[in-house]
Amino acid sequence: MLSSYGLAVFLILFAVFIVLGFYGRRWRKGDLTKIDEWALGGRRFGVFVVWFLVGADLYTAYTFIAIPSSVFSIGAIYYYAVPYVAVTFGIAMWAMPKLWKVSKEKGYVTASDFIKGNFNSRSLAILIAFVGIIAELPYIALQIVGMFSVLTVMLYGIGNIKFIEDVSLIIAFIILAFFTYFSGLRGATLNAIFKDALILLSVAIVIVVALMNIGFSKAFTNLPLKYYHILPLQVNAYWSLFLMSALALYLYPHAVTGSLSAKSPKTLRTSQSLLPLYGVGLALLALFGILVRGDSSAMSFLSNFPLASRGTYVVPGLIFYTLPSPLVGMAFLGIFIGGLVPASIMAISQSNLLTRNIIKEIKPNISSKVETQIAKISAVLFIFLALGFVFMFPLSYSVQLQLLGGIIILQTLPSLFLGLITNRLNKYALMAGLLAGLATGIYWMEVANKFGPWTTTLLPINNSVGPIFIGFLALMVNLAIVLIGSAIALPFSKK
Amino acid sequence: MSSNNSNRKVVSIIAGILTFMPFLFLIMVPTYVKTQPELGGLPFFYWYQMLWLFLAAILFFIAAVLWNRFGGD
Numbered sequence: 001m002l003s004s005y006g007l008a009v010f011l012i013l014f015a016v017f018i019v020l021g022f023y024g025r026r027w028r029k030g031d032l033t034k035i036d037e038w039a040l041g042g043r044r045f046g047v048f049v050v051w052f053l054v055g056a057d058l059y060t061a062y063t064f065i066a067i068p069s070s071v072f073s074i075g076a077i078y079y080y081a082v083p084y085v086a087v088t089f090g091i092a093m094w095a096m097p098k099l100w101k102v103s104k105e106k107g108y109v110t111a112s113d114f115i116k117g118n119f120n121s122r123s124l125a126i127l128i129a130f131v132g133i134i135a136e137l138p139y140i141a142l143q144i145v146g147m148f149s150v151l152t153v154m155l156y157g158i159g160n161i162k163f164i165e166d167v168s169l170i171i172a173f174i175i176l177a178f179f180t181y182f183s184g185l186r187g188a189t190l191n192a193i194f195k196d197a198l199i200l201l202s203v204a205i206v207i208v209v210a211l212m213n214i215g216f217s218k219a220f221t222n223l224p225l226k227y228y229h230i231l232p233l234q235v236n237a238y239w240s241l242f243l244m245s246a247l248a249l250y251l252y253p254h255a256v257t258g259s260l261s262a263k264s265p266k267t268l269r270t271s272q273s274l275l276p277l278y279g280v281g282l283a284l285l286a287l288f289g290i291l292v293r294g295d296s297s298a299m300s301f302l303s304n305f306p307l308a309s310r311g312t313y314v315v316p317g318l319i320f321y322t323l324p325s326p327l328v329g330m331a332f333l334g335i336f337i338g339g340l341v342p343a344s345i346m347a348i349s350q351s352n353l354l355t356r357n358i359i360k361e362i363k364p365n366i367s368s369k370v371e372t373q374i375a376k377i378s379a380v381l382f383i384f385l386a387l388g389f390v391f392m393f394p395l396s397y398s399v400q401l402q403l404l405g406g407i408i409i410l411q412t413l414p415s416l417f418l419g420l421i422t423n424r425l426n427k428y429a430l431m432a433g434l435l436a437g438l439a440t441g442i443y444w445m446e447v448a449n450k451f452g453p454w455t456t457t458l459l460p461i462n463n464s465v466g467p468i469f470i471g472f473l474a475l476m477v478n479l480a481i482v483l484i485g486s487a488i489a490l491p492f493s494k495k
Numbered sequence: 496m497s498s499n500n501s502n503r504k505v506v507s508i509i510a511g512i513l514t515f516m517p518f519l520f521l522i523m524v525p526t527y528v529k530t531q532p533e534l535g536g537l538p539f540f541y542w543y544q545m546l547w548l549f550l551a552a553i554l555f556f557i558a559a560v561l562w563n564r565f566g567g568d
Binding site for chain 2: 076079082083085086087089090093094097101211215216217218219220228229230232235238239242243264265266269270272273274275276277279280283287
């Protein structure tokens with residue numbers, strides 16, 4: 001268990017964080033009962049704030065817990081997160097300023113608003129909003145796994161593991177729900193800066209200490225080849241994972257929200273272009289999955305947990321056994337709010353979609369005060385729903401939660417990204433493609449997992465191609481239907 | 496006006512090439528599936544891709560600045 005000294009650091013920093021969250025509500029004051037203010041922070045952030053805000057979405061439980069866990073449990077293939085971060089902003093720096101401009105001109109707040117205006121289709125917009133909400137649920141669940149893992153390591157030793165895990169899950173849920181309800185995006189932004197400072201500091205300290213104490217040569221000793229680099233048969237899995245993740249990131253509703261809060265398209269482009277730098281910490285954290293093997297006390301701690309959940313405790317475990325307890329408290333808080341802030345941003349964007357693009361479509365004349373109230377309550381409800389996804393995959397494979405969200409959200413790519421480039425796509429073809437992509441995606445998930453419990457998002461093709469990420473295959477089905485359908489419909493359209 | 500337009504075109508091509516480089520090099524996965532040369536005990540596979548994070552930021556940043564200045568919004 002964490003010493004009282006370490007615990008005190010954790011609690012004091014958490015108190016600072018909460019105060020900042022509430023201060024954030026008044027920072028660059030706006031009317032928080034209006035949804036634009038609660039959810040977009042008023043569209044006035046500059047290069048560095050946007051850099052922090054969008055980058056903070058990267059430093060989540062995905063980075064701290066899921067990727068290191070998979071590198072530890074499975075091998076080098078889950079280092080795909082690094083090329084993913086390297087290329088994703090190359091897409092975003094061109095697509096997002098364009099979306100920003102259209103959004104500003106027409107008063108859009110969500111991607112679904114854009115779809116409705118661009119394709120003049122209410123049903124496509126509602127469908128896209130619905131898919132966005134669903135895709136965020138496993139991603140929020142992953143954040144809860146992160147918060148939960150830190151609490152479990154902190155409380156380790158006060159009772160049996162089952163009891164600690166239950167208590168940790170309940171605490172994580174309650175804090176997340178309260179935080180989201182009371183602070184909104186503006187609070188989350190100021191918190192993101194605090195969180196990032198804390199996290200970058202922790203990562204830097206741990207990597208220096210770990211490298212001095214362990215070193216890569218020692219950690220790699222006696223490891224199988226799959227930890228040195230990917231295997232020849234994993235090449236197709238590797239590029240499909242990183243390229244699809246790169247395309248998926250900016251389709252998520254929460255990423256759109258962060259980008260729309262920039263002050264101008266140029267500001268947005270500049271901050272996007274610098275975001276690959278954020279990936280350096282991610283790469284180092286991924287390597288913790290290997291470094292931990294060189295630390296015998298951390299490894300013996302991990303052996304207390306079954307293989308199915310062991311990976312999730314790699315980073316907290318390594319921190320616990322390499323740093324003095326006050327620094328452990330600081331790093332743990334970093335990881336904890338590293339799940340909390342993104343989860344909150346995600347739930348806010350879900351509730352944004354629900355109120356603006358679903359409820360208001362059906363009942364257009366609700367007041368903005370009622371709208372904000374519905375948004376706040378539904379954000380908490382979505383967090384509760386996300387809890388149902390937490391144990392969908394064994395904890396060691398929690399990265400699959402993010403990849404599952406990816407398979408789902410990728411199906412909105414034709415409507416969103418192609419919609420920015422051309423207006424010749426047919427809305428019915430887009431709907432058919434989206435639904436077919438979702439259906440084949442889920443079907444291939446079942447095939448890849450032999451109709452049993454889900455542990456993978458890779459579908460084995462044959463002995464020369466190897467496995468491929470299902471998100472890629474489903475997107476190809478989707479795109480084929482959209483393009484063929486639009487080509488057939490083109491001669492019949494009025495324009 | 497026409498020189499402005501051709502400037503814009505040149506800038507968009509340069510920015511496009513700069514943006515495309517990280518994609519091109521990273522998609523060629525078999526070129527970096529190897530252990531040697533190591534860097535401080537770290538296999539090539541890991542440090543090579545980490546290096547691309549810096550290179551991507553530099554290339555993207557130049558592309559962004561060029562476009563923001565000469566290209567438009």
